[in-house]
Amino acid sequence: MMLASFSGGFCHQQMACAKFHWPLLRSRVNRNVDEKFKNLTDFTASTAMIKHKKRSRLSLSPMAAAAPVKTGDFSSPKFYQEALTAARANFTQEISFQSKDKDISLAKTLLYISAEDEAFIAYNREMDAYSFQNEREGSKSSSDGQDLDEKESMLLAGKKIEDWLAELDAIAKEVEVELMSRDIGCHLTEVLEAVNKVLFDSMGFKRSNIVDSKCSYLHSVLSSKCGSAILLSIIYIEVCRRLNLTIVGSCVGEDFLIWPETGNPEELFKVNSGHSLFGIVNGRCVEDPKSKASDLNSSSLLGLDIASNRDIIGIYLANLIRLHWKRASRMNRGLMLTSPLRPVHDDKSDGSSVPLLRPQDLRLAIMASEKLLILQPHNWALRRDHGMMLYFMREYGEAVQELSICMAFAPEEEAEILEPFVEKLHLLRLESSWKSLGHKGRLTVP
Known part of the structure; x- marks a missing residue:
């Protein structure tokens, strides 16, 4: 019998404590926590x-x-x-x-x-x-699909x-x-x-x-x-x-x-x-x-x-997250989930600089992370990693929500690192909404 191997934490990285203060953002996060997340489980x-x-x-x-x-x-x-x-x-x-x-x-x-x-x-x-078939035949037809009663066998x-x-x-x-x-x-x-x-x-x-x-x-x-x-x-x-x-x-x-x-x-x-x-x-x-x-x-x-x-299910899911993240980031060797959490005031990049990852593998990692969060809803590090995966998926609104919850439960020094990044995500979300309405260029704030 071979023993099972696993790693205690998922994509951990040493992060220096950055001294930023965002009173407005912190008060908003705390208020949301008080009102919405009393029963986090x-x-x-x-x-x-x-x-x-x-x-x-x-x-x-x-x-x-x-x-x-x-x-x-x-x-x-x-x-x-x-x-x-x-x-x-x-x-x-x-x-x-x-x-x-x-x-x-x-x-x-x-x-x-x-x-x-x-x-x-x-x-x-x-x-x-289906897309390949359409390209070859140049025609489309419709059908009602399989009987849903058969989905378990599929x-x-x-x-x-x-x-x-x-x-x-x-x-x-x-x-x-x-x-x-x-x-x-x-x-x-x-x-x-x-x-x-x-x-x-x-x-x-x-x-x-x-x-x-x-x-x-x-x-x-x-x-x-x-x-x-x-x-x-x-x-x-x-x-x-x-x-x-x-x-x-x-x-x-x-x-x-x-x-x-x-x-x-x-x-x-x-x-x-x-x-x-x-x-x-x-x-x-x-x-x-x-x-x-x-x-x-x-x-x-x-x-x-x-x-x-x-606990055993949690270990298995953590391994699954690690597997799919590694596959998703294969073309970005050495990319860590927490890499973007550097001092934001020195970062002039926008959402277009987010590395392109393999979407199917990244989505599978997110799905495994969702299930692990059901098991461990108070695990702030896991919620941070989940929020970062949503960021890499360019789902900025959901990333803001997850990272804001994380900030409410993380140690103070970790929350201070996350605050400017969450503020950046707010701007990226606004910019995405702005572009979806047909506007061009970057959203600027005074």
Whole structure:
């Protein structure tokens, strides 16, 4: 079993504290916070759904937004809109804070994430294909599109979410068969060895050396048997859960380690046949002196914070944001989300200087960030990063809103850095509105 790796923060950058004072802007932000954001958790969940519905209707991609509704054998935008909205609603319901953490299904939640992104990507793919067909044939035809009752089968490589969950059930059944063939009892060591044999020997699951979108979604990993470290850990947890064996995990440095829940931590580190239980689950990393896992023992293990299901989903989403941001900014090597937060009075640039990023990947990063904000609505750094992604998407109005909320909860020195940038975004938003009315030139203020 390969341990899961992650980074504790997303695109962090050291920022010097700039001493700017904008009393008018700060008072406006504070007043808005007092009046509108007293219950930030509920606000975040509801506004995220509203924004998502709006974007699925108007902003599926800059290229696709101008595409006709439907031609030939292509599906109508409404088909994808409902798939996007349903996936986000199901995700929000699954991780609702009204539910007990133990009742949250990691597999189901990740499949809802996959379903939303798959619908978004499929829509863009169809619109591109449709545009190409129109260019070749020079004709247009209309159709009513697919039956919306079929959208679940479209969302995830032709299978319903229940079918992908059944694949995890089937893996657990294979482990049970393996245990029966050994004619042994259900000792913890034997169960874990059987899980490892089925997953990594019989079925051939392996960790991908190159992290890309194909190995970053649960349904793709279940199909290809090749996935990121965090997804392999989640599959391990889900299979063991079906065997009535609870696997827990915790962040250790930049790694995410898992082990069976037990009231006797000493048994996890007892070496039997060359391996400890902790080693069986986490693989060779426990023998690597460069890994912090090699320093763990029964005492230090008790000092670790056990990750909840919501925490694990948060780690997965943070990895997804990082993946899509890296792909979106590929042509701008080294670009950090926080790069534009330099002293604004020295910056003479306007909105046209915003680097051009790959729109589909940037939108996928924003969608993952929206879902992570539902989980962590009070995380000011995450909200800052989300606002910066909206800035790079040139959605200045929404960027102002997110960064203004961030300023209300961020440490004072961080808020002082954000203030002049938010003021700049106000001007960019006005300039964009001015140009949309047919006016030319830059908006100047005294």
